[in-house]
Amino acid sequence: MARGINKVILIGNLGTDPEVRYMPQGGAVANLTVATSESWTDKASNEKKEQTEWHRVVIYQRLAEIAGEYLRKGSKVYIEGKLKTRKWQDKDGVERYTTEIIANELQMLDGRGDNQQQGGMGGGQQGGFQKAAPQQQGGYQQAPQQGGFQPQSGGYQQAAPQQQGGFQPQRPAAQPQQGYQQPAQPQRAPMEPPIDFDDDIPF
Numbered sequence: 001m002a003r004g005i006n007k008v009i010l011i012g013n014l015g016t017d018p019e020v021r022y023m024p025q026g027g028a029v030a031n032l033t034v035a036t037s038e039s040w041t042d043k044a045s046n047e048k049k050e051q052t053e054w055h056r057v058v059i060y061q062r063l064a065e066i067a068g069e070y071l072r073k074g075s076k077v078y079i080e081g082k083l084k085t086r087k088w089q090d091k092d093g094v095e096r097y098t099t100e101i102i103a104n105e106l107q108m109l110d111g112r113g114d115n116q117q118q119g120g121m122g123g124g125q126q127g128g129f130q131k132a133a134p135q136q137q138g139g140y141q142q143a144p145q146q147g148g149f150q151p152q153s154g155g156y157q158q159a160a161p162q163q164q165g166g167f168q169p170q171r172p173a174a175q176p177q178q179g180y181q182q183p184a185q186p187q188r189a190p191m192e193p194p195i196d197f198d199d200d201i202p203f
Helices: 061-070
Strands: 008-014 019-022 028-041 048-060 076-089 095-108 149-152 155-158
Touching (some): 028 076, 048 076
Antiparallel strands (some): 008 028
């Protein structure tokens, strides 16, 4: 049987500040509301039309903490992830379903000066986050099962903790990947292992 593809790519603006909370095990979870808009000209009336779609996005672990720290309402973001539907019960005990985007990559698209009055973090020409592209340049992303905390040029890569743990520098590659990588979430309820390191983002 052939494998399917579950991939979502969004470029839009946050409708609210990120909501960050922490699970009992210590892992962070951020909920974002992202608006995307499309416009077209109605052929019959020759009027400009616009439609805005709102998307619920969930981010886990260190990437969630970064989103909470640097993103604000109105921030422009590039998000890659997958769709996931979950079931929950409302206060009356009725089963409800919601479909969300589980993000595994986040790139901030605002320029360095665009978002400072809102307390946000963007990028500029000097080693910041620039134009988003499907290539992994200048952003934060989550990737499956790599080990250790590995500083790279342009960002950070985090993955499932190794058995031995520790910090390991990564050798520069011919094309350095600038980004923050974090493990993809399991299919069951999120139960992240505690991540035990103190660091600040060197921006």
